[in-house]
Amino acid sequence: MAEREQIKKPAPQREQAEVEDAPAASEQVEELKAELDDLLDEIDEVLETNAEDFVKSYIQKGGQ
Amino acid sequence: MAVPKICGIETEFGIAHTGTEDANPIAASSLLINSYLSEVERTGEGGPAAGVTWDFEDEMPGNDIRGIAPLGSLAPEIETHLVNAVLTNGARYYVDHAHPELSTPECSNALDVTRYDKAAELILRRSMEAAAQMLPPGQELVVYKNNSDGKGNSYGCHENYLMARATPFSQIVVHATAHLVTRQIFTGSGKVGSEAHGLTTEDVPFQITQRADFFEEEVGLETTLKRPIINTRDEPHADARHYRRLHVITGDANMSEVATFLKVGTTAIVLAMVEDNVLPREFRFRMPVQAMRQVSYDLSLAKPLELADGTSATALEIQWDLLDQARKYADSHGLDTVGGPVGEMVIDRWEQVLTGLEADPMTLARQLDWVAKHRLIQGLAQRHDLRRDDARLAALDLQYHDLRPERSVAARAGLESLISTDGARAAITEPPLDTRAYFRGQCLKRWASSIVAANWDSIVFDVGDEPLRRVPMMEPSRGTADHVGQLLADCDTAAELLNRLKDSGAR
Numbered sequence: 001m002a003e004r005e006q007i008k009k010p011a012p013q014r015e016q017a018e019v020e021d022a023p024a025a026s027e028q029v030e031e032l033k034a035e036l037d038d039l040l041d042e043i044d045e046v047l048e049t050n051a052e053d054f055v056k057s058y059i060q061k062g063g064q
Numbered sequence: 065m066a067v068p069k070i071c072g073i074e075t076e077f078g079i080a081h082t083g084t085e086d087a088n089p090i091a092a093s094s095l096l097i098n099s100y101l102s103e104v105e106r107t108g109e110g111g112p113a114a115g116v117t118w119d120f121e122d123e124m125p126g127n128d129i130r131g132i133a134p135l136g137s138l139a140p141e142i143e144t145h146l147v148n149a150v151l152t153n154g155a156r157y158y159v160d161h162a163h164p165e166l167s168t169p170e171c172s173n174a175l176d177v178t179r180y181d182k183a184a185e186l187i188l189r190r191s192m193e194a195a196a197q198m199l200p201p202g203q204e205l206v207v208y209k210n211n212s213d214g215k216g217n218s219y220g221c222h223e224n225y226l227m228a229r230a231t232p233f234s235q236i237v238v239h240a241t242a243h244l245v246t247r248q249i250f251t252g253s254g255k256v257g258s259e260a261h262g263l264t265t266e267d268v269p270f271q272i273t274q275r276a277d278f279f280e281e282e283v284g285l286e287t288t289l290k291r292p293i294i295n296t297r298d299e300p301h302a303d304a305r306h307y308r309r310l311h312v313i314t315g316d317a318n319m320s321e322v323a324t325f326l327k328v329g330t331t332a333i334v335l336a337m338v339e340d341n342v343l344p345r346e347f348r349f350r351m352p353v354q355a356m357r358q359v360s361y362d363l364s365l366a367k368p369l370e371l372a373d374g375t376s377a378t379a380l381e382i383q384w385d386l387l388d389q390a391r392k393y394a395d396s397h398g399l400d401t402v403g404g405p406v407g408e409m410v411i412d413r414w415e416q417v418l419t420g421l422e423a424d425p426m427t428l429a430r431q432l433d434w435v436a437k438h439r440l441i442q443g444l445a446q447r448h449d450l451r452r453d454d455a456r457l458a459a460l461d462l463q464y465h466d467l468r469p470e471r472s473v474a475a476r477a478g479l480e481s482l483i484s485t486d487g488a489r490a491a492i493t494e495p496p497l498d499t500r501a502y503f504r505g506q507c508l509k510r511w512a513s514s515i516v517a518a519n520w521d522s523i524v525f526d527v528g529d530e531p532l533r534r535v536p537m538m539e540p541s542r543g544t545a546d547h548v549g550q551l552l553a554d555c556d557t558a559a560e561l562l563n564r565l566k567d568s569g570a571r
Binding site: 025026035047062063 | 076080160161213214215217218313420423424426429439443454459462463470471473476
């Protein structure tokens with residue numbers, strides 16, 4: 001199955017991973033920050049208009 | 065020796081009936097599920113097996129793994145009068161505790177569980193659409209895949225894992241507790257505020273998990289009150305001489321496929337290591353219940369947890385240790401009991417996620433629910449200059465879990481996917497190939513009119529001229545496509561199947 005095929009390569013040792021990942025991590029975070037504004041625009045559109053009523057009326061019976 | 069970690073997820077969903085003053089959650093849940101069942105019957109798409117009900121014969125949720133239930137324990141009640149359907153993918157779809165609940169079929173690995181969990185979301189979505197056709201204009205049933213209403217009421221997303229009866233329960237308690245408390249750093253779905261007694265949004269503006277606020281005991285039988293970290297319900301749904309089935313009730317329902325995959329995958333590996341007795345170090349918390357909350361409230365992931373031996377360790381350190389042990393275990397014992405290559409995939413992902421959490425959790429905004437949600441909550445608060453207790457933040461929290469595509473916030477959060485859309489769609493009707501769910505699903509698909517009832521470990525047939533016949537399925541790893549595929553293909557009718565089974569003795 002395709003989903004299972006990409007997993008064969010041995011994982012890097014932990015120490016190596018940390019060194020290599022460090023610059024990639026900050027890039028990733030910058031990229032995520034850059035797209036956050038668009039995402040928030042979209043969320044402002046779909047968010048329930050009366051947040052107060054919406055939150056207040058969401059009452060569930062306790063379950064397991 | 066470790067037994068195959070056959071596993072599944074049971075999710076109780078939140079439900080809201082909008083546009084009416086007299087909403088009743090049990091009626092709403094029943095309508096939701098019945099609408100789905102009628103819709104699938106009408107369109108002939110397969111899915112539920114019309115007329116087949118759940119068989120409660122072997123249901124004993126009051127049985128305690130420790131043998132006797134301590135005084136004051138409350139055994140869960142079984143609600144036999146409410147809608148309770150078996151689907152052709154091997155799943156169970158029913159009303160439980162005023163919530164719609166869906167239990168995935170038994171799966172042999174974490175990737176399959178993730179696929180069936182995704183299929184469950186699609187089933188709930190179709191159910192909402194089908195219910196909309198039945199309701200007066202202006203009314204709607206809305207389903208949320210979360211675990212609390214923000215007002216102190218919680219409902220669960222449980223996992224279950226097949227385990228060897230021979231493994232001492234005390235060993236399971238020690239190591240599973242260490243894992244369940246510390247895995248929260250990647251399994252959490254995030255929550256605005258706290259529902260623990262005496263804490264406000266000022267004390268806890270945001271926490272990692274939905275569920276940590278609701279645990280009060282270390283070990284126990286309850287699931288709805290005084291919830292324990294280790295649940296002792298002893299219902300193996302299999303041969304009890306060989307098996308127990310660990311019922312894990314601490315987890316959050318995840319929108320992120322990576323979180324679901326890791327939640328189940330890492331737990332299956334830890335439990336296999338317990339069975340093979342390879343974990344050298346016991347992390348016993350001085351106060352396990354407090355440790356649950358401490359991990360959930362600590363977004364810095366830096367606060368050490370006090371251990372019973374006087375030392376301390378952070379959740380990340382304990383997870384790194386478990387991962388290191390898992391790598392050694394993969395070399396020494398192999399990962400066949402946790403899905404072979406899928407087990408390898410779990411270990412690689414586990415390492416990526418711990419590395420990311422250590423560097424900067426924000427790097428995992430596409431992988432982990434709590435990070436994705438926290439990022440959006442912070443972003444919205446900054447954009448509109450909101451106070452911590454502004455209702456818009458709580459609304460965003462709830463709506464993250466809304467299963468309607470047009471409203472879902474999680475669907476917009478850019479979460480990484482592990483399961484293809486086609487794979488998830490197929491899993492709505494097709495059972496897994498490599499557990500007994502295959503036999504259940506195929507029988508329901510082909511001979512639903514000859515089946516009276518079904519449950520995890522048996523199917524009751526009615527082929528007309530004989531008394532009802534129960535076919536037991538006490539071995540979860542049998543009844544697979546390899547095992548019974550040919551037999552099923554050779555039979556045209558249920559009567560023929562029963563004859564063949566009679567001739568061959570027990571299955």
